[in-house]
Amino acid sequence: MDKKGTNIFVIIFRILSYIFLAFLFFVAAFLMFYIVSSAIAKKNNTRPLISIYTIVSPSMEPTIMVYDVIVNTRIKSDNDLNQGDIITFYSDSIDTGGYTVTHRVYKKYKYGDTTYYETKGDNNTSQDVGRITFGNIVGKFLFKIPSLGKVQFFVSSKLGWVLIILLPASIIIMSDVLKLVKAYEIKRELSKIKGKGSNSKKKKEKEKKIRALVEKADKINKKWF
Numbered sequence: 001m002d003k004k005g006t007n008i009f010v011i012i013f014r015i016l017s018y019i020f021l022a023f024l025f026f027v028a029a030f031l032m033f034y035i036v037s038s039a040i041a042k043k044n045n046t047r048p049l050i051s052i053y054t055i056v057s058p059s060m061e062p063t064i065m066v067y068d069v070i071v072n073t074r075i076k077s078d079n080d081l082n083q084g085d086i087i088t089f090y091s092d093s094i095d096t097g098g099y100t101v102t103h104r105v106y107k108k109y110k111y112g113d114t115t116y117y118e119t120k121g122d123n124n125t126s127q128d129v130g131r132i133t134f135g136n137i138v139g140k141f142l143f144k145i146p147s148l149g150k151v152q153f154f155v156s157s158k159l160g161w162v163l164i165i166l167l168p169a170s171i172i173i174m175s176d177v178l179k180l181v182k183a184y185e186i187k188r189e190l191s192k193i194k195g196k197g198s199n200s201k202k203k204k205e206k207e208k209k210i211r212a213l214v215e216k217a218d219k220i221n222k223k224w225f
Contacts, residue, residue, distance in 0.1 A: 047074045051139045053088060054149035059121030060102060067149035072139030078115040083108050086141035089132050100138055
């Protein structure tokens with residue numbers, strides 16, 4: 001590959017790297033906001049402003065698939081919910097082992113001063129057993145990220161931890177160590193050159209060698225890996 005082609009490749013790689021870093025920054029900022037808001041909600045004994053769940057049941061397919069990650073927003077009152085909305089809630093009637101359920105509001109009605117909700121999964125043949133009230137509801141479905149749960153489960157596995165975290169980290173560390181070794185070698189060569197004679201001919205040779213070493217050091221600094 002010629003020098004021009006190499007430069008184009010480096011530019012494209014850098015742009016993609018910046019985009020990836022920006023994406024990671026956005027994700028980190030969102031997760032930080034999620035963690036802080038959840039902590040505040042827990043302290044105040046309220047529902048979190050934003051809630052995130054990985055779907056592990058096919059009960060809402062094809063609307064929400066297994067391993068989709070959903071993001072919910074907190075609702076202020078019963079007036080924010082209507083029949084057909086998708087909600088995440090804790091059920092006292094369904095045996096879910098203490099986990100949440102994400103289903104659609106099948107029916108909403110009022111009995112006395114209390115509003116009740118009957119729910120149903122899109123993929124289920126009948127509505128859920130029992131009724132829920134506003135106090136059971138965690139949040140209203142906002143959007144989903146398809147199949148992100150697969151990444152979550154993979155990263156949490158031993159193989160995923162090695163491939164996603166340890167391997168890239170090891171490559172970066174090894175790259176930095178090699179750069180330090182090369183920088184030390186260049187510094188040592190510069191020390192040897194500066195210690196030589198200073199007549200006109202040797203001075204030009206020294207300057208030429210120094211320029212070559214500086215260019216070499218500059219190339220090392222520009223390398224990504």
